Amino acid sequence: MLQFRFEAEVIHWRGPSPFFFAPIPAYHSEEIRRVSKLVTYGWGVIPVEAQIGGVVFRTSLFPKDEIYLLPLKVDVRRKTNITAGDPVCVDMTIRPAQR
Template identity: 45%
Template structure:
């Protein structure tokens, strides 16, 4: 299990907005070592994420800097009452 604290960020694109949390490169070493075998599209890695008691399965996506992005859907944001800019502690388990 990997525990991270990160600010909830928003990326606005032409087709909508994405909310995500960042796993910094120094905390992503365990993920990279555990997923040396071929990954799925875009190099994504399947995980079970949790914020407090709210758990969901999703994929994290690699960043050029060596970290990963965890997308956070609207349902999860509502259930955990988090908003952009909030510092959020979350956990990841590789699936």
């Protein structure tokens, strides 16, 4: 399992369904890409466990424009009181896909 710590600025994606993300820095995205085939469960999506402000959650990274995006669920944002433009410190562990 790979573990990372990074800081990011929360972004808002309006898309067909609005969502908030923490962009993974490019240098970590390169490492994630190297193991992606071993851990993805399809479509390049990577399962992770992350922690922000003491809140631990499981989600999946999405590939986007040479980096990955960490989705920030509504429940996580409410508990940590974060929104678009806020800086976050993330501890994250890549998890093998559960089939």
